[in-house]
Amino acid sequence: xxxxxxxxxxxxxxxxxxxxGRIVADDLGGRLIDNHLMLDAARAIYERxxxxxxxxxxxxxxxxLTHARQxxxxxxxxxxxxxxxxxxxxxxxxxxxxxxxxRDARLFPFLLELSTDENQRxxxxxxxxGGAKLMDVDVLQTLxxxxxxxxxxxxxxxxxxxxxxxxxADFICSYVREAR
Numbered sequence: 001x002x003x004x005x006x007x008x009x010x011x012x013x014x015x016x017x018x019x020x021g022r023i024v025a026d027d028l029g030g031r032l033i034d035n036h037l038m039l040d041a042a043r044a045i046y047e048r049x050x051x052x053x054x055x056x057x058x059x060x061x062x063x064x065l066t067h068a069r070q071x072x073x074x075x076x077x078x079x080x081x082x083x084x085x086x087x088x089x090x091x092x093x094x095x096x097x098x099x100x101x102x103r104d105a106r107l108f109p110f111l112l113e114l115s116t117d118e119n120q121r122x123x124x125x126x127x128x129x130g131g132a133k134l135m136d137v138d139v140l141q142t143l144x145x146x147x148x149x150x151x152x153x154x155x156x157x158x159x160x161x162x163x164x165x166x167x168x169a170d171f172i173c174s175y176v177r178e179a180r
Contacts, residue, residue, distance in 0.1 A: 004030065004076040005176055006100040008093075010083060010149060011112030013134040014123030016165050017080035020112070023169035028176070030076030033064055040132045065099050073103060076176075082149070089150035108176050109152040112168070114161040116144060 007024060009017045018034045025032040038057045046053035068077055079096055083089040100107035114122075120137050122128075128135055151157070156175060160168045 003073045003103060003105045004028070005180065006096065006103065006105045006107050007076060007078045007172065007176060008096050008107065008109040008152065009078065009080045009112065009172070010109065010152070010155070011160075012114070012119055012144065012149065013082050013140060014119050014125075014128070015082075015112040015114055016122060016160060016168065017082070017112060019165040020160075020168045020172065021078045021080045023165060024172050025076070025078045027169060027173045028076045028078075030078050031068065031071060033068060033077060033079045035079070035081040036132065037064060043132050061095060065095055068099060069102050073105075077103075077105075084143075085148040085150045093150060093152055106180070107154075108172075108179070109155040110172055110175075111149060111151050111155045111157050112160045113149075113157055114159065116141075118161045119144070 007030075009021050009024075011017050018032075018036065021032045021034060024030070038060045041060045042048075042053040042057040045056060071077065077099065079099075081092070081096075083092055097107060099105075120140060123137060123140050124135055134140065158168060158171065163171075
């Protein structure tokens with residue numbers, strides 16, 4: 001039986017992870033597990049970065065991934081996240097690695113890169129408003145100045161500065177199809 005891949009899309013806030021992930025999931029007939037499923041649940045109760053927030057995010061992620069493991073093996077799973085390249089990032093990425101191993105699926109990590117100007121433009125797009133998504137350019141600038149994105153082993157680096165979400169998703173889908 002064919003086991004569908006687990007695809008991880010990482011990048012800065014505003015880089016297009018969820019939009020690209022939705023297109024990839026639709027194209028491949030998969031399920032999108034966007035990082036905001038966990039973040040928004042934790043932020044509804046706790047301030048970001050507090051112990052309670054971190055614990056709730058982990059608990060919600062575990063519940064979601066437990067159910068994702070039960071999906072039929074031919075259903076691709078697409079995950080998104082914005083992880084800083086620091087000691088805390090690897091343990092946060094480890095559940096994705098375990099999910100792929102538990103499903104006996106190949107893990108395809110992609111890391112979206114883009115210019116600071118384009119990142120700021122996308123971050124302030126009115127389509128992002130109304131949710132818990134970051135839209136504060138000053139916070140983004142601080143993140144980009146003080147952090148580096150976590151780059152999983154074997155990640156495909158994609159400069160999406162001049163790409164539409166559709167073009168980026170097409171690249172990911174083509175890459176995954178050719179590699180299988």
